[in-house]
Amino acid sequence: MIPCCLYSSVAPPTISKTLASHELLATLSFEDVLAFTSRASALKRDIMLPQLQTISGNVPPDILPPSICEFLQLSTGLTRDTVAACWHAFKEIVWGMPSRNELAAQHERAFPMGGTPPQGVSAQACANIYDSALSMRDENQLQDAGWQFGFKLKNEHIWDTFIILALTEDCDRCGVLLDVPNDGAQTHRFPAAMQARNERIVYEGQPELRHYCDTCMWTYWNDDGSARKVQVVVTDGLSMGRPCCNVFQCRNPLSNNRSRFCWQHLNEGLDNICAVVDCDMPVLPGWKACTLPAHQEMECLHGEKMRTNFQATKRLQKMHAAQPNDAMVAQQ
Numbered sequence: 001m002i003p004c005c006l007y008s009s010v011a012p013p014t015i016s017k018t019l020a021s022h023e024l025l026a027t028l029s030f031e032d033v034l035a036f037t038s039r040a041s042a043l044k045r046d047i048m049l050p051q052l053q054t055i056s057g058n059v060p061p062d063i064l065p066p067s068i069c070e071f072l073q074l075s076t077g078l079t080r081d082t083v084a085a086c087w088h089a090f091k092e093i094v095w096g097m098p099s100r101n102e103l104a105a106q107h108e109r110a111f112p113m114g115g116t117p118p119q120g121v122s123a124q125a126c127a128n129i130y131d132s133a134l135s136m137r138d139e140n141q142l143q144d145a146g147w148q149f150g151f152k153l154k155n156e157h158i159w160d161t162f163i164i165l166a167l168t169e170d171c172d173r174c175g176v177l178l179d180v181p182n183d184g185a186q187t188h189r190f191p192a193a194m195q196a197r198n199e200r201i202v203y204e205g206q207p208e209l210r211h212y213c214d215t216c217m218w219t220y221w222n223d224d225g226s227a228r229k230v231q232v233v234v235t236d237g238l239s240m241g242r243p244c245c246n247v248f249q250c251r252n253p254l255s256n257n258r259s260r261f262c263w264q265h266l267n268e269g270l271d272n273i274c275a276v277v278d279c280d281m282p283v284l285p286g287w288k289a290c291t292l293p294a295h296q297e298m299e300c301l302h303g304e305k306m307r308t309n310f311q312a313t314k315r316l317q318k319m320h321a322a323q324p325n326d327a328m329v330a331q332q
């Protein structure tokens, strides 16, 4: 899988002499050395990234960043000490080898129809490596330096991740591949897949509903031989709905979570009718209520209530309360 031309710069006597010089290295197979040097060389840019700017890129750093070290351990199956010894012994060789980009270009030239070889590292390991790499770096440095992405996690990243993870896990359970458009805005890439999943759950039910096991369901036998079962129910007393069109039983989706009506009812002009039930008067510009003082007061009170809820939420967040219940206990 790895073109031999990669190793043209590594003279055989150098490797065998190096291997014999260290007791940890003496036990390595040729494949181990190959795996270490090729993977480390593919990571040259990542190895340089956390180094001080004053360190020249022409010379390999003396010590590998922990995240790279961990990756190489997991990826090659070598111990931490062996990876460190390998780096010490082969860093100059690694530095003379092509980087990931150069390698990709070489691959492309060598295998015009080729694919990507599997990395052999689990998602969990990747996540751990990513995490340990993150904790090493200043959040804003990359974006300040003009990189397209920084390390600051934003709300939309969390939601994208949540949606993608939920969909891929769902597809995995069903044994199918997640098929979404490869381009366009993130908001338009997933609704079709989400709708397909929702419809399947409406027809087939949630798999969790049918779950029972010895931990969450206990069975007791009565003297007459009949059985009783006790099942655990977990509830926090919160009932959460989801934003939907203000027209009763309308199932059309909203263009965003703050919209009052779906596109169809917006087109019918319902946004311009007073929000008070059974009032058909047109709204005052900028208001959701008509000119009747009572209806305007209702809108003011509603706004006041929302503001109070919002402030209460802010206060809870300030208290670093994980749960509203915790905060209430703390307040008493």
Ligand SMILES: [Zn+2]
Pocket (backbone or CB within 6 Å): 211, 212, 213, 214, 215, 216, 217
């Ligand atoms: Zn269970």
Ligand SMILES: [Zn+2]
Pocket (backbone or CB within 6 Å): 245, 246, 247, 250, 251, 252, 261, 262, 263, 264, 265
């Ligand atoms: Zn509607």
Ligand SMILES: [Zn+2]
Pocket (backbone or CB within 6 Å): 274, 275, 276, 279, 280, 281, 289, 290, 291, 292, 295
């Ligand atoms: Zn009104």
